Amino acid sequence: MLYENLEVIKECDVLVVGGGPSGCAAAIQSAREGAKTLLIEQSGMLGGATVNQDVVVVLSQNAVDFEGIWHEYMSEIFALDGARREEFGFLPLSIRGTVDPNVVRVVWDRLIQKSGADLILHCHFVDVIKEGNRIIGVVVNTRQGLGLIKVKTVIDCTGDAIVCNNAGAKWESGGLDSKYAMSLTKVMRLGGVESDEGVTKAEKEKLKQILEQECANGRYKSPLLTTGRVLYYINDKMIWYLKKRKELMLVTSRILNCDPTSYEDITRAEREGLQSLFEVYDFYKRFVPHCENCFISHISNQVGVRSSRRVIGRYYVTQDDAINCKKFDDGIAKVSFGIDVWPSNSYTAPAGNAGGISDKNILKDFEKRIENGDYFEIPYGALVADGFDNLMMAGRIISASHMAQAALRIQQTCMSTGQAAGYAAAMGVKKNLPPCKLDGKEIASGLSEIRKNTPLSWDKFTVDYYVNNVPKINKS
Template sequence: MRIREGHDVVVVGGGTAGAIAGIAAARTGARTLLVEQYGSLGGVLTLGMSLKGVNDGEGVKALGGIGEELIERARALGGTTVVSQHPRHGSIMGQDPEAMKLTLIEMVKESGLHLLLHSFLADALVDRGSIQAVRVANKAGLEIIPAHCFVDCTGDGDLAAAAGADVVHGREADGRLQPVSAIFRVGGIDLDQTWAYLEAHPEDGEAPPGYVGDAYSVAAFRSKPGVGMAGFKSLIRKARAAGDYHIPRDDMGFNPLVGRREATINITRVHGIDGTDPDDLTRAEIETQLQILEALRFLRKYVPGFEACYVVSSPFQVGIRETRRIRGSYVLTPDDVRAGRDFDDQVARGAYPLDIHDVGQAAASAGGQVEGGGTDLSMVRRSYGIPARCLIARGVNNLVVAGRALSATHEAAGSARGQPVCMATGHAAGVIAALSARHKLPPSALDSAAIQSVLRQQKAVLRRD
């Protein structure tokens, strides 16, 4: 069995959080290896969904550092729009997934980060509470990769679980999980027709309850390239009544892509899926792909402007909202999120909405809706701090976690899983791991002021003022 030596830090998972974590660790001086199961980096960032929560609801910047650099460099390629304030999401920004993907790999190359693609975590080798090495599987067989510090950016806490860290699975009360979805892209759309329909049917624009003003008007969205909205509930009810729609979701989100006649569509939903169970994942992949086909027929038949649309791309895998989360020495709460709370040891900020998809099982109900078809989404008006304690796993001495598996409650994770928050926590985790390796200390023993100093030097946003 091959042993791949010579690294201070190993990051497992090269999605939104992991790619940034790897760059951060390398820039902080650590010899860093990033292990990724696919052939490109960025994860769900490369699906083309708009970025929500770069600013908070009052327009104050919440994301800086490497994440902001990625956005600005992609913008130079025409790949991102300016950030627009949004009455439902706080802030929103359109993006081109291919520009983001290519910019990210360029930044990786410049940083000196080493990559091991097409490789999958198989196991962790642990001795006296410390990870000595990870075992990964790839086309060549199994490899062992030792390091001083490890970063789990798998999204599912795979390394944390394998190493014996303290983890929680799903909602605390009952273990239920948010549903999974497959975000897909369609082309050949005529947005002028879509906007005209929404102007004539404002009830399908799904303005937030009690919202007064024109910021959620169709005119406002038409003036913001790449920024979309959710709604179309009446069309979904009509299609469901006609037997043309069986997806257990009551609305549809769409985001036009920058400079294209394309949009990302968020409409699929499958309940009862555990993203750590391969049989469940297989069922989810099959069901979401069949739902994409049904959604395409719905779009062509019912949604103005989509009559001639076609599928441009479907995701590399089904999107998982929730599986495992670590238990750190602090657990982020929804009160922290809503209050915009700060902490002495905060290493990142979050402003993505509290976005919780109904965990209930899908079942038909009166009125043309379905149980489990809703989404509870509320704006984060003032960004909140994320303590380093939320990124450091209990039960393992040398493990840092970033992305949606960080230490948070089921509700708070609905915000902390957002892409800009994953960028920020990935940046912090990479710096923590690099400093841990440099000083030969466990992450929990590092001085938070020293971590914050490096992050500020790298232009991360740590405080709102």
């Protein structure tokens, strides 16, 4: 046997792989329920896409999806002055503001430590060891070399379903009619912007003419510029990361036709994203008003991935579940963000439905419902890998269709599914039952009680929207 002589470096009830929003929430809740919990993270910090990919924007149509650990997280973020409600100009109100990734790192570390969960950083998942449909061990690679972790339950929070894939779980990926689900984005921040003002319509028209000329002259070769995408975020109001620091956040980048699970594609995406951003920076510095003295203050450590593998679970959340705002007896998370597909094959097509729902009236009805406070639920079965006794998943990789995943992939929903998975895994340990044998209704009920007793982070993101936009929601 390949791993028979490996040293057992840890034994735990619940192993959580991946220290992003879903993984941190899973580990925290599992530990709080008394399970011996271990969280492993391949990088040197917690926070996942928020800190590594600069996914710092807070998104929600109606704030109903702010649940449980999200409130604890945001309360800590605000206490450390790590959140802002900035000017987002022409973008919708669903964009609430930003969080500081450096503060996020600190907050997750504090919450994990306080929960009692064990943590290993710079720890890479390698493989699983199975007995039938049950995972009994996970092989990891640390700074000391290969080692074995004995487990009772594993929760995959890797964002790419790396554990589930290696274990042989069924999964799908891609979009409706393409093997590519969504475009990828490399995020850049520009500091030294000299005015709070954006550009006028006349200035933008002049920029368009300049861009066309500079592309024709061969100065710019990146499709971000040759297609005109670079102009999309240049308006009378710009997208600020931190206005007080005169720092813009640019999500201009789109990397097309990329499979994030392919080592060749993801390498191409990182390189293409990096090189194209320098052309974007050059254009801003040379030609965009108020940016003459700007500088690159930050480029995301990793390219941003919106969709990867989606593991097939005991329940599969469908597009119809989403647009009909379906509720479940074993619902463990609320989703109230719109369907947000970033086209995988176009630099200029708008994000959103991306042609997935042909009947625009159905889409408008769904959007209106969530604007008025409605939501759809994720049932417990979507967190349990089909064909396995003790393999769970949380975050953007849960069992869902392409279109449903486009709504449930955001941070607070990832935290909700993570908290639910951690709670269920710990309940399984207490009852001596694998996750596949647990009663989803009991899990949902127990989780609901926990969340009811969680102090709300009545932050300005939430309060402003509740008071001004969603009067029908019960705020008790």
